Amino acid sequence: MILSLGLLLLCQLLGEALAHGLSLPLPGPVIGMALLLVLLLVREKFAPVLPREVGDGTLEKTSNGLLSHLSLMFIPAGVGVVQRLDLVVSHGVALFVALLVSTALAMLASVAAFRFIARLIGERE
Amino acid sequence: MSQSDFALWVYLSRTPLLWLTVTIFAYVIADRISAGVHRNPLANPVLHAVWMIGLVLAVTGTPYRVYFEGAQFVHFMLGPATVALAVPLYGHRRTVMRALVPMAGALVVGAIVALVSAVAIAKALGVPDDVLISLAPKSVTGGVAMGVSERMGGDPALTGVLVMITGVIGSIIVTPLMNTTGVKDMRARGFAVGVAAHGIGTARAFQVDMIAGTFAGIGMGLNAMLTPILVPVFLPWLLG
Incomplete structure (x- = not known):
């Protein structure tokens, strides 16, 4: 669970770095979303080198848990x-x-x- | 309040802990009520948590700056939650890929109607030009809308308020509007609320249906890219 949360933050961090480093017109978290999508698309190929949490459904559970409380974050x-x-x-x-x-x-x-x-x-x- | 009670209050009211806890419990109460009335759109958790907290702040005379010291931890989670949208997107990627062309059309039409109709109606009702500029990007997510407003010479703070109200309106009216017009396609419903009412609309869509939420997230993301291009094109023409 913590690793999944860390992974979400890492994607956002890389997204922010790319957005600011290359002055992209996109918000960092949106680029982070694209990065996570890429990771999900290639995770089977790289399964041996990726942490187990990426492939065992924990990442999904954490993400969906966060999204089910999206309302909270706008308060x-x-x-x-x-x-x-x-x-x-x-x-x-x-x-x-x-x-x-x-x-x-x-x-x-x-x-x-x-x-x-x-x-x-x-x-x- | 006795002297020591007052000292305790002064201490607690300055720690982030108090306002973080208040934010979470206001949400839990509002969300329980929403779930208890089968997600009736009028029981919108954002709307009701916001006025409850607003009331507490007003009664206790707490400035927003102090409140935000605590609430910022919740606010911060918007970033990782945006990243997390990749998960339902990946899970429904085949459904999404099949709907690319309809989504492109729905994006362009929805974004233009959102922008043109808001400015035209407000103008007809006598709203001055500087306010119209701040109104134009109201359907896109907060940070992006405020940036557009600032570049066009509007007031970003006013835009922030209008964006938030738009989100709440969208998330309240989407379900009755789609039900009365007989739209059952959750892809189209979700996408529309994401385009017209950004993240708050997306939060509503996730309450109703995973597919609707997924498509709302895409609609929100794509409109955050399109509206900043549309506003400079349409606004001079609308202001005449």
Whole structure:
């Protein structure tokens, strides 16, 4: 479990190093995700040299455990927002309407495009 | 409060331990309630934990800076959690690979509609230009959106607030919206909420379905790359 957590941090660290070292326009954790994906794709080939935790399901368990509590990790930033609601009061209603309608429209449009293209290329779920 | 109680409070309120513990328990309570009402979208754990903690901070007169000293450990986990998205992505890689073309279309359409509709509606309702700039990137994840806002001459702090509200709105409305419009495809549902409502939408998607969560993570990641390109293109045109 600790090794898996360490591995996630290591991927993020390498991602941050690459992002800053090469001035990539991507956030470090996103590059870290790509690195972990590569590791997962090649882990069978390199099984003899990799720690057992990478292949025995522990990495999966740790990652999925973390993702099932993704909501928790947004709380500190969310609390910060409550303290800065003064920034939106002057146009509060207009901004709320814009956010609500725009978010609904964006999701409906995105789903419609997804389904339309999936049907167009004759793809089944 | 007696003198010694007060001294104890002063001591504890300055340690990261207190606010870290408060954050975790506020989440546990909000998450239990959410699970107890079968993940009803109105019982959104982020929303309810946030106001509960906000109330505690207001009552105790605790500044956010002091709160964050403790809460930063939880906030920090966003990084490793983002890396962890590789695991469901790998697990569902065949499903994901088959949906690449529909995802590309859904990304472009969703990102453009999110940006154009928000700015157009707010403009029509009389919101001034400087606020519209800060509003434009509201569908992408916090750090990226604030960077875009700053480059375009907006207020990153305001953008941060709008991003957070967008995430909560998206994660509350996605389930009823998709159910009433009869969308059953969890790939499309998840992807849409990731594009429109970033990480908080993704957190909701993982509550509902693993496939939806996986696709939401992809939608969030791809939109974090697309919206920074779209905003400089569309914003001058929208502001007229």
